[in-house]
Amino acid sequence: MAVPDKAGVVRRRQDAAAAPEPATLDVSNATRRQHPIRWLAGILVAVLLAQLINMLVTNDNFGWSVVAQWFTAESIMRGLGVTLVLTVIAMVIGIVLGVLLAVCRISGNPLLRAAAGAYIWFFRGTPTLVQLIFFYNLSALLPRISFGIPFGPEFVAFDTNTVITPLLAAILGLGLNEGAYMAEIVRGGLLSVDHGQREAGQALGMTDRRIMKRVILPQAMRFIVPPTGNQVISMVKATALVSVIALSDLLYTAQSIYNRTFETIPLLLVAVIWYLVVTSVLYFGQSFIERHYARGDRQQPSSFWDFLRIRPKRNAFPAVTEGPST
Numbered sequence: 001m002a003v004p005d006k007a008g009v010v011r012r013r014q015d016a017a018a019a020p021e022p023a024t025l026d027v028s029n030a031t032r033r034q035h036p037i038r039w040l041a042g043i044l045v046a047v048l049l050a051q052l053i054n055m056l057v058t059n060d061n062f063g064w065s066v067v068a069q070w071f072t073a074e075s076i077m078r079g080l081g082v083t084l085v086l087t088v089i090a091m092v093i094g095i096v097l098g099v100l101l102a103v104c105r106i107s108g109n110p111l112l113r114a115a116a117g118a119y120i121w122f123f124r125g126t127p128t129l130v131q132l133i134f135f136y137n138l139s140a141l142l143p144r145i146s147f148g149i150p151f152g153p154e155f156v157a158f159d160t161n162t163v164i165t166p167l168l169a170a171i172l173g174l175g176l177n178e179g180a181y182m183a184e185i186v187r188g189g190l191l192s193v194d195h196g197q198r199e200a201g202q203a204l205g206m207t208d209r210r211i212m213k214r215v216i217l218p219q220a221m222r223f224i225v226p227p228t229g230n231q232v233i234s235m236v237k238a239t240a241l242v243s244v245i246a247l248s249d250l251l252y253t254a255q256s257i258y259n260r261t262f263e264t265i266p267l268l269l270v271a272v273i274w275y276l277v278v279t280s281v282l283y284f285g286q287s288f289i290e291r292h293y294a295r296g297d298r299q300q301p302s303s304f305w306d307f308l309r310i311r312p313k314r315n316a317f318p319a320v321t322e323g324p325s326t
Helices: 004-020 036-057 064-069 073-107 110-125 128-138 164-192 195-203 208-245 249-261 262-293
Strands: 144-146 155-157
Touching: 036 144, 064 262, 073 110, 073 164, 073 208, 073 249, 073 262, 110 164, 128 208, 144 195, 164 208, 195 208, 208 262, 249 262
Parallel strands: none
Antiparallel strands: 144 155
16 A cells, blocks of 8 residues: 555556557558649649740740840940949949938937938939939029039039039939938838847947947848848849930940841840849849848748749748647
8 A cells, every 4th residue: 555645656657557658640541632723833834934935946036146146245235334333333322321311210300300201202202214304404403503602602613514414314313212212221120120229238338329330230231131132133123214314324225226227126135134144143142141141040031042942942940839848
């Protein structure tokens, strides 16, 4: 007979002995679930892809020999260079201006907040093409551009038609417009950082400028980099708008050639392929930078080559569902 202080131990042993053994799951006869809709969709995509390839190969109107002839022509390469330079300059202006506007938007000064808000409202609310045409025709509004003391003497003055060239008009139109969008991207990234980070920096005696540089911005980068990469890719394509102000970018150069040779489709294909090459390189760099800033996250961003996978990549750290403790 068990002693009283060991009754609980005996009871647990009896319960363990009476408990049924865990059932084993027999998967020998298991069959995989069928997905007929998925198979039908795959067959439809394969048929359409085969039809597209057949059209590209058999349709002589594409003029692939003309595409190969002009693809690396000197004029096309010069136009591509203008497109790349314009993209870099406009994005540098947009990023610097966006950071300044974002800081003004979250500033405690109501005048700075209002000025930054009005700037963003205007440039986001009007089409980029209209802004390009406006800057190109700025001489109709301001025949002379002068610098000096406000409401005082002028130090230097220029003729607007001489200063505002098509290149400068394109830089102003694209750069100032991009600054408005980058301001909202940067502001969203800054606001995504917990306010306790700023309070911790202040508790350590750091200045607001040092807190922004050493604490807030490094943490906000993972929220700023992905949309910034998208803006760079969009900027490459937006440079095609400058063809309306007679700037010899990639598209304008292609248009000038097919206006002389009447080979419209082949020259447009040359421009399309070059745009795809540039944006693909930028897309690859963007995915690399995103993965760099997302180190340590369980949900890693997709890489550039993930769209080629037959099966989607599974998360390396699946979610763990907590159950009752035993």
